[in-house]
Amino acid sequence: MRKLIFFLVTLLGFATALQAQTPQTTFTEANELFRTKSYSAAAAKYQQLIDQGYRDKALYYNAGNAYYKANHIGAAVYNYEKALQLSPRDEATRHNLDMVNQQIPNNPEALPLLFFQQWWITFTQLFSANGWAVMSIVFSWLLVAAIIVFFFYPGRRAPAARIGMYAGAVLLVITLGMAALRYSEHLDTSSAIVMNAAVKAKAAPDAGAKDMFELQEGMKVAVLDHTQEYCKVQLVDGKTGWIACDNIKTL
Amino acid sequence: MLRRVIALLLFAGCMQVAQAQNMRFTTKVSATTIGLDEGLQVQFMLENAQGDVNGFTPPPFKDFDVVQGPMQMQGTSIVNGSRSDYVSLIYVLQAKHVGSFTLAAATVRVNGNIVRSNPVTIEVVKGNNSATAPSTSQRGGGFPGGGFPGGGGGDNGNGLPEGVLRKGENIDAKLKKNIFVKVAVDKTSLYEGEQLTATYKLYTRLPTNSSVTKVPAFKGFSAKDVELPNPPQATEEVVNGLTYKVFTIRKTLLFPLQSGQLELDPAEVDNQVKLLQVTPGNRKRPRDPFDDIFGGDPFDDDFFGQQGEYVTVPYKIESAPVTINVKPVPANHPDSYTGAVGQFRMDASIDKDQLTTDDALTLKVTITGQGNVNLLNAPKVSIPGAFERYDPKVTDDIAKNSNPLSGARIFEFPLMPQEAGDHVIPAIDFTYFDPVSQSFKTLHSSPFTVHVTPGKQTKHEKEDFSVGKNELAPIHRVVTSWSKASGFFFSSVWFWLLLLLPVVPLVWLIMKKRREDYNTQNASLLKHRNANKVALKRLSLAAKYLKDGQQKAFYEETSRAVWGYLSNKLHIPFAELNRQLVTDKLQHLRADRTTPLFELMDDCEMALYAPSGGKGRMQQTYQQAIEIISNLEQDLKQQQV
Numbered sequence: 001m002r003k004l005i006f007f008l009v010t011l012l013g014f015a016t017a018l019q020a021q022t023p024q025t026t027f028t029e030a031n032e033l034f035r036t037k038s039y040s041a042a043a044a045k046y047q048q049l050i051d052q053g054y055r056d057k058a059l060y061y062n063a064g065n066a067y068y069k070a071n072h073i074g075a076a077v078y079n080y081e082k083a084l085q086l087s088p089r090d091e092a093t094r095h096n097l098d099m100v101n102q103q104i105p106n107n108p109e110a111l112p113l114l115f116f117q118q119w120w121i122t123f124t125q126l127f128s129a130n131g132w133a134v135m136s137i138v139f140s141w142l143l144v145a146a147i148i149v150f151f152f153y154p155g156r157r158a159p160a161a162r163i164g165m166y167a168g169a170v171l172l173v174i175t176l177g178m179a180a181l182r183y184s185e186h187l188d189t190s191s192a193i194v195m196n197a198a199v200k201a202k203a204a205p206d207a208g209a210k211d212m213f214e215l216q217e218g219m220k221v222a223v224l225d226h227t228q229e230y231c232k233v234q235l236v237d238g239k240t241g242w243i244a245c246d247n248i249k250t251l
Numbered sequence: 252m253l254r255r256v257i258a259l260l261l262f263a264g265c266m267q268v269a270q271a272q273n274m275r276f277t278t279k280v281s282a283t284t285i286g287l288d289e290g291l292q293v294q295f296m297l298e299n300a301q302g303d304v305n306g307f308t309p310p311p312f313k314d315f316d317v318v319q320g321p322m323q324m325q326g327t328s329i330v331n332g333s334r335s336d337y338v339s340l341i342y343v344l345q346a347k348h349v350g351s352f353t354l355a356a357a358t359v360r361v362n363g364n365i366v367r368s369n370p371v372t373i374e375v376v377k378g379n380n381s382a383t384a385p386s387t388s389q390r391g392g393g394f395p396g397g398g399f400p401g402g403g404g405g406d407n408g409n410g411l412p413e414g415v416l417r418k419g420e421n422i423d424a425k426l427k428k429n430i431f432v433k434v435a436v437d438k439t440s441l442y443e444g445e446q447l448t449a450t451y452k453l454y455t456r457l458p459t460n461s462s463v464t465k466v467p468a469f470k471g472f473s474a475k476d477v478e479l480p481n482p483p484q485a486t487e488e489v490v491n492g493l494t495y496k497v498f499t500i501r502k503t504l505l506f507p508l509q510s511g512q513l514e515l516d517p518a519e520v521d522n523q524v525k526l527l528q529v530t531p532g533n534r535k536r537p538r539d540p541f542d543d544i545f546g547g548d549p550f551d552d553d554f555f556g557q558q559g560e561y562v563t564v565p566y567k568i569e570s571a572p573v574t575i576n577v578k579p580v581p582a583n584h585p586d587s588y589t590g591a592v593g594q595f596r597m598d599a600s601i602d603k604d605q606l607t608t609d610d611a612l613t614l615k616v617t618i619t620g621q622g623n624v625n626l627l628n629a630p631k632v633s634i635p636g637a638f639e640r641y642d643p644k645v646t647d648d649i650a651k652n653s654n655p656l657s658g659a660r661i662f663e664f665p666l667m668p669q670e671a672g673d674h675v676i677p678a679i680d681f682t683y684f685d686p687v688s689q690s691f692k693t694l695h696s697s698p699f700t701v702h703v704t705p706g707k708q709t710k711h712e713k714e715d716f717s718v719g720k721n722e723l724a725p726i727h728r729v730v731t732s733w734s735k736a737s738g739f740f741f742s743s744v745w746f747w748l749l750l751l752l753p754v755v756p757l758v759w760l761i762m763k764k765r766r767e768d769y770n771t772q773n774a775s776l777l778k779h780r781n782a783n784k785v786a787l788k789r790l791s792l793a794a795k796y797l798k799d800g801q802q803k804a805f806y807e808e809t810s811r812a813v814w815g816y817l818s819n820k821l822h823i824p825f826a827e828l829n830r831q832l833v834t835d836k837l838q839h840l841r842a843d844r845t846t847p848l849f850e851l852m853d854d855c856e857m858a859l860y861a862p863s864g865g866k867g868r869m870q871q872t873y874q875q876a877i878e879i880i881s882n883l884e885q886d887l888k889q890q891q892v
Contacts, residue, residue: 022733023730023733024730024733027730031726031728034726036671036705037608037669037670037671037705038670038671038672039637039669039670040637040670040672041672054730054733054734055734056730056731056732056733056734057727057731058727058729058730058731059730061726061727062726062727065723065724065726066726068723069669069670069723070637070669070670071637071638071639071669091724092724092725092727093724095724096723096724099722099723129739129740129741130739130740130741132741133740133741133746134740136750137746137749137750140750140751140753141752141753143753144753144754144756144757145753147757148756148757148760152760152764176750179741180741182741183739183741183742186739
């Protein structure tokens, strides 16, 4: 029995030793591979880190670059979008994604947003989901403090407490709403990237249906509906069609 | 080759047909410039003359010898629905000497009026003039049976040649029997993409000047014409025991592009058939031919030593459409099938297997064989992502006039390596459908291994570090945190705990306040509810005093019972209780209820300070007190409801 335990312990030790390579080492290796133009190998290393569960803007961004250089446009767009989810206002990611999108043939361009939509997006992106969440906690404490003062210990502080109560309530609702919104954006599975080249969009979820238009690798689509194997997708210009779900990867 | 004119026989040169309805008298010549030794054909043509025509006088042919003529022709033509009749006289002349000569006008008398034709100037030069092409030289061009008019072949049974129309013979039936167009196809059922050879042939036994007016469009096919010899060569074919001259109008290799029932369009051929109309009888030839044509019986003309005259009959024929049944290729084709049908060989090669990222590589795929070579699509080549690929350059090397179509198509894929390392270009598969064995056959090349070393690319390297418009921004070197957590505070329990934490003291404070409020409220409620019981208890104590005859104690207790009752029932603290307050509280009650109450109070007060009466009075007061309290209890209850 003791022998068995000893054996298990050594085995465990080996296993940890094998995993001893830190993610930073792998990351540096991948960067080096990228520098020597071995893009496929670099992309594989980045992907390995992502598959291990690491979530970081720089990781997704570098993976996007490597995939782009290795001619995997779909995977490149996917990783850039992932990086943008984590850091929506990152200039380098936006630049590279724009550049890749321009190289996709027949890629429809979304209509530019109206000024108030633009403002709204800028506002929601002022803080990350976690930032909004922390702020909502602070305001909930402030609100409760103001309520307690106003209802239980009024006196000279009553007017200040009243203002604090109203302001706290409004700010709590806003920050909580923003936190929820930003969080739901991450859960949103309605956006997807086309991962295969020249996918024919069909008029109905059936292999024999009429071809409507062609989707190129790297196009961003909204998934409106799906059956077991077919997904109804919509391009940013409003065209809809059915394609096999394994052609797209949900963001 | 939209319009191929087949000159089978040109008898009268450029025969022109009058277009207008009005009368015209014209002089036409076969050429305005002739050689000294060449013949000149002069035609005097009277169109649409109605009425009495006579007195034709030809111009004097001073500088020419009349070689032949006059020959007379007459006919009818219908062009665009308007009919015109013409009569013409033809002379064949030969110039005597070199120079420029004018043929004066010929005259004819129509209904008594003299009509003149146009004078024509002829230039006679020395020797052969290639510009002229007298029709007579083409005479031998393939009339069935050889010569004209009475050649040996083409006998229709009674010794007359086919080009002769006997009296009473139906022209239409004759034409139908002797001229037709046929489409010959080598198969009528085939696979999509398989080759079909269609030959359009003109069969004739009559002298005719034919031109193809409508060529088939071959809808649903890819067509490749076979070049035909020019001028067309005639062959002979026996159909139903009759020998026909056969001219190939068009020969086309067809490749169906779709499956189903496809129809080969008909070809349309316009013929100008020249027939000699034979008339029985042997009259003396009149000196003036017009006299006879218009004045007498035109068929009784003894013309040119023959009995009859030449007429030109337009005849339009169309080939019968042919239906071709095209079968689709079997559906179970491999992925690498791109539509090739036939028998093919494939050869694939790369021009180098070691290069740097600065160089380019060419992958060359040659497909050779028989079949739809001209329609071959590039085989599917899965180029690894490490290469930048471009559209292939396609060159054809198809054997001219090959039937079946054979040759080679060469695809050259230029490849630019983007990545250093050993890359494998996977084997290329090319699948074709063999219609003979009715099966798909797949050819495989061997895979290619390419060793790519990093090139210098000094310029490129520099650009990589600047965020240009078409360059990627450089990669990040640092990762801020190596955390695997999804990192969403919002979805964590801690967030909600912290968010709701301040609610705890708030709730506690509220609870505390509510309990306090409840307790105070509850006390008075209990008193209110138990007021009757307390009052009755006190009254029962009073009843004991009544029995014992303790007058003072009895009144005290009764008074306390009534006041206590009011205090509890009306939520008025005992200390603040006075008559005025009670009157206010009970003012909504009827006066006959409040009056005895106040009387009872007065009685009790009076009896306390001035005891009077006896046991009977006490008994009455007691009864009164019970009655008043129970009445009040009832009233207040109703009021509450």
